[in-house]
Amino acid sequence: MRIAVVGGGPAGLLFAKLAKQADSTHEIDVYEQNPAHATYGFGVVLADVALNILDDVDSDLRRRISENAEFQTHITLTHKGEAIPLLGNAFMGVSRVKLLQVMQENARKEGVRLIFEKRIATPDLRGDYDLVVGADGVNSAVRTSLNEFFQATKEPRLNKWIWYGTTKRLDSVNLVFQPSPYGTFIAHAYRYAPDYGTCVIECSEASWRAAGLDKANDEESRAICETVFKDFLGGESLISNRSLWFTPEFVTSKHWHHENVVLIGDALKTVHPSIGSGTRVALQDAIALAKALRANSRDVQATFAQFERERRGGAGTFQDAAMKSILWYESVDERMHLEPVAFAYDYMMRTGRVDHERLRRQDPDFAARVESLSQDKLRA
Numbered sequence: 001m002r003i004a005v006v007g008g009g010p011a012g013l014l015f016a017k018l019a020k021q022a023d024s025t026h027e028i029d030v031y032e033q034n035p036a037h038a039t040y041g042f043g044v045v046l047a048d049v050a051l052n053i054l055d056d057v058d059s060d061l062r063r064r065i066s067e068n069a070e071f072q073t074h075i076t077l078t079h080k081g082e083a084i085p086l087l088g089n090a091f092m093g094v095s096r097v098k099l100l101q102v103m104q105e106n107a108r109k110e111g112v113r114l115i116f117e118k119r120i121a122t123p124d125l126r127g128d129y130d131l132v133v134g135a136d137g138v139n140s141a142v143r144t145s146l147n148e149f150f151q152a153t154k155e156p157r158l159n160k161w162i163w164y165g166t167t168k169r170l171d172s173v174n175l176v177f178q179p180s181p182y183g184t185f186i187a188h189a190y191r192y193a194p195d196y197g198t199c200v201i202e203c204s205e206a207s208w209r210a211a212g213l214d215k216a217n218d219e220e221s222r223a224i225c226e227t228v229f230k231d232f233l234g235g236e237s238l239i240s241n242r243s244l245w246f247t248p249e250f251v252t253s254k255h256w257h258h259e260n261v262v263l264i265g266d267a268l269k270t271v272h273p274s275i276g277s278g279t280r281v282a283l284q285d286a287i288a289l290a291k292a293l294r295a296n297s298r299d300v301q302a303t304f305a306q307f308e309r310e311r312r313g314g315a316g317t318f319q320d321a322a323m324k325s326i327l328w329y330e331s332v333d334e335r336m337h338l339e340p341v342a343f344a345y346d347y348m349m350r351t352g353r354v355d356h357e358r359l360r361r362q363d364p365d366f367a368a369r370v371e372s373l374s375q376d377k378l379r380a
């Protein structure tokens, strides 16, 4: 088969590699708009169990990603100046450029053709290929140009975000809820290289305007954020990589395929940076589509049907959790009065994926601190 993959992110690169590995007679072209070594942002963080999904399909890739990752054993949540360790979830931070380089090499070695600096504006590849995979991310041109069929919605959320790096040495995943004269600012920070961390900053649009960030240039924006987070950063700086404030968008697609075109990863549906699972979901889509293609030989429609059967449920569950998390962060001001332990508990319970029994198992000390609080202290 001739297969075109639009987008060389985690979803597109893994699908291409696995499809070629399953049938070396496939001719697979991956079109990527950026040069090979360029990317946005700094590092991404994955739950360390997220890479277990690679064990059965590409253990070598798992090993090579792990070799380039920085492991962190817990979250530290800071509220009202108190830093509370939250155990039970280990994470690995990895530079986004490194992740893509490892995945590019992995696909290339298998015989996939990687074509860089080639933006595909419309899916007019449909006639040239037997199968077209739209793996072109949240702003997918493949999805947009066929949206009459996919019927996707793209909903801008309320909070503003910016993706910075930092020289601060981070020993865990950090969540810092910082009051300021402009309103609450939140830092999501983790280590992705021995001397570097990612520091994603989030605030409401009202706080963003009050701080003058709507008019600030790159340098001013960094200076404002460094001042707001001066206690956390302890004199270390934030680093910009042409960083711009943006509003994350939440994508849901009613239909997942049309004719010989299928969407995967963020092009199909997003989760949200606040639950940090976008890369995992993208990899899961890629694995499921490659498996369906192998099982259905050259029957594209049967492949799509199997892919959708396998992924609809799991994707929906992650999207539900993501939406609960988004709403929690967007209404965080309603909880800022809570004492640190009660606030951290509310955070842990926000998506409904962790209940108190699970919390007891994964972090008995924290659960005991929660149990020692009276009910009205726990109420938001």
Ligand SMILES: Cc1cc2nc3c(=O)[nH]c(=O)nc-3n(C[C@H](O)[C@H](O)[C@H](O)COP(=O)(O)OP(=O)(O)OC[C@H]3O[C@@H](n4cnc5c(N)ncnc54)[C@H](O)[C@@H]3O)c2cc1C
Binding pocket: 006, 007, 008, 009, 010, 011, 012, 031, 032, 033, 034, 041, 043, 044, 045, 046, 118, 119, 120, 121, 135, 136, 137, 138, 139, 140, 141, 142, 161, 162, 163, 200, 264, 265, 266, 267, 273, 276, 277, 278, 279, 280, 282
């Ligand atoms: C601020 C922020 C922080 C995040 N942090 C995390 C995190 O910590 N952990 C996590 O798991 N996820 C995180 N995510 C989400 C994660 O980056 C995505 O969910 C994941 O990368 C999706 O993979 P993908 O392959 O579907 O899409 P992408 O990674 O977006 O890849 C799409 C690729 O397609 C290319 N492309 C786009 N349009 C075209 C076109 N028309 N023609 C050719 N190429 C095109 C793009 O250049 C890109 O390389 C974060 C996202 C943001 C915005």
